[in-house]
Amino acid sequence: MALIFALAAILLSWFGQGPPLEPVWALTVLPLVFWLLGMALGRRIFCSLGFFGLVALATVCVLFGNLAVGLGILGLSLFAWDFLPFFRFPYPKMKGKAVELRRVFLWSGLVVGTGAGLAFAASFLRFSVNFWAIVGVTVLAWLFLRAFIREMDQGGKTRGNRSTSRPTG
């Protein structure tokens, strides 16, 4: 499934801009190659590289001025990204796999669809914000996220110095 959606994202990038004739567009197959490598070797790093590639493809499309195609590519690649853990998972029974696939399909479809819709709607908004205000908000958001992740990663662990259980004196 992941590969199908990744392939769909690549095809969308090709045909969304009109059929590309320049040889450099052949490089867009690289994310798929990375993904196949990751699946074959069982390495997450290749899959991550493939996902980076797909996001880069969406970014390039947006930079070329085709926002809808970029959002479509991003949506499909996020969809593929959500299906990716399936190839690593032990699924001896098809029944369990079908239930899990349906679950991911529904949730991922919902979130990616609404996300892309929100983004598309946001593209029609016209307002001006001070550049430094945006930078400030971004930095603050980054600091907040960093603190939040650190707090989540503690995972309920105790802090502080603990006394040893050795007898003293």
Add this chain to the structure above:
Amino acid sequence: MISPKARLELFLLLFLLAVGLALRHPGLLVLAIPFAWRLTFGLFFAPPELRGTLTARRLVWPKRLSEGGTVQVTVEVQNTGKYTLDLFLCDGPYAKFSVESGNYWTTAVLPSGGSVSLSYRAKPARGLYRLEALLVEARDPLGLAPRRLELSCPAEVWVLPRYEDLSRLEIWARRTLVMPGTARARRSGAGLEFYGVREYRPGDQVRRLAWKVFARRGELAIVEFEEERAAEVAVILDVRARTYLGASPELFECAVRAAASLAQYYLRQGHRVALLKYGGVLDWVFPGYGRRHGERILWELAQAELGESEVFAELDYLPTRLLPLGSLLLFVSPLLFGDEEALGKLVARGYRVLVVLPDPTALEFGKSLETPEEKMARQILYLERWVLLRRLRRSGVIVEVWDPRRPLSPLFRKFPTVLRPWR
């Protein structure tokens, strides 16, 4: 816990924001929105802290089984918390604990107060298995912020080595104990085997009169039987890794089974049996009688593993102080060159030594058609082994080469009566 997936998406979000701001391109900022939306959604639906909200109970049946048997494992997990949890449960996989039927993992949406059970049947190899904890992962819909917990539900499974019921083994210790048993004590007394005839003394039982002697000589004579007593037996299992180097792992399993069969046979005959695992460390089961002791020996053999130690690399450091002089030593090992000297010394010190030698070549060369090189290797090995066996036999050690593909009991049926201790 933030998953690597969420970290990557967060990085991409920040990257798109940074590049969008740097290039002053609103399209890139728009592209960051789906990421921000997903992360918000993932964090909003992140599962709560699992500690204290889940309880698990594990049922294992049977807890003690013989090699080749199957064990049913059932784990029941209950949600005692307030929230509904989407769980992934995984028990294992444990090494050498192959699952025959059922799944060792499951997924379930568990409402507050609900429970789910995980059940599978496994066929474990010989050993002691401590099934400690169940891995529980509470998932959010997109797998961005899962929470993991190792839910403690300990249970033990003992897989004891399979052993053969040996029917006859006519090798006894040089000395016997005072307790009754089946080892011939080289003295007259209560027993079944004919020992000799002596003149009648007042008080002797009339039913033991030797009438044929009386008819021939005209004197009263009494038939004597040989007393049967218990003996001291030590089963020594060689667990030195270098002895089994290059051999199939099945060879060690066969050696363990042979040791178990011998120990069980002598215990059934009423002897005092000890077990010594010689190799990485010295594992010693003190001599004892009875079924409970037999169980103790099997438990010890269930945990037998190959080990490496410079100290116990040679057989010279066999702890002979633990082995009473005159006792019967049953040594189970494929043997190395040089071991014959140490075993010969044991015989010279007054022990009776029987070596059961599982033949490594039988397992290795019996698998497929031989190439000329394999044939040559087998011949060289055969010659080396022949020299080793010859040296052992000349030093008074009783050696039996055992093909592990065949049962053990026919091996001992063919022992000639010449091996009786008093001859």
